[in-house]
């Protein structure tokens with residue numbers, strides 16, 4: 588009852604004002620990293636602050652490829668800015684396919700806008716379809732940060748996605764979450780990597796992360812020897828050696844966590860103790876968050892170090 592009144596009195600006016608002024612000011616940046624690819628970044632104040640704290644990556648990053656294929660659609664508060672950008676790019680007439688690399692709301696948040704403006708077909712991995720089509724209710728801070736999500740129809744992606752100039756292989760690379768895909772163009776050796784990378788040393792994850800699968804996916808991505816990496820939070824790398832270095836750094840970070848989980852799995856008595864031993868950090872925020880990281884503090888443990896530790900622990904138990 589109280590919850591319903593709070594929603595009526597506070598949340599409904601907040602949401603409707605955000606539709607007009609989506610946590611203003613918003614900033615849109617367009618870059619053209621290689622011929623045929625436009626990178627669209629849209630930030631507002633909260634996501635900019637959040638990204639500065641968590642390693643400098645961006646939110647609401649989408650890629651427009653060959654004028655016809657869009658990869659990820661950003662978070663719902665970015666809607667007005669994305670609409671304006673697509674009109675400026677004359678893309679409303681040309682986009683015919685949209686790929687969601689995975690089901691998180693900062694990658695699928697404007698699917699409805701794309702369908703409305705372009706009539707494009709939305710594609711995602713079969714495992715991700717139920718989450719995109721019938722999303723669970725988000726914790727309040729994610730609705731506050733990213734906005735309310737309006738689901739639309741989404742179709743299973745095949746093994747290949749083609750545009751007039753390019754042919755992308757679809758690789759299922761779970762780990763960040765189930766049903767996460769990367770697109771690889773073998774002639775150009777472009778990898779549109781979704782959230783496979785994000786930042787090398789991001790220690791706090793959602794509960795749907797799976798460390799062992801993430802390491803496997805990174806191994807497969809490294810084997811593809813991509814020349815360019817297009818990350819869904821804005822890291823764009825356009826030389827082969829640097830791409831390999833970035834992917835390996837991420838792999839090393841995760842495999843170090845795995846090794847330490849295996850090392851302390853039997854001696855630690857609780858997940859909290861195990862997480863403390865695995866990360867072995869002694870900063871103020873570590874004491875404050877009971878060793879679960881600062882993201883855990885501000886997200887009510889939705890993002891936490893414990894989540895990634897647990898995913899490795901399941902593996903350690905299986906191997907034991």
Ligand SMILES: [Zn+2]
Pocket residue numbers: 689691763782
């Ligand atoms: Zn994600």
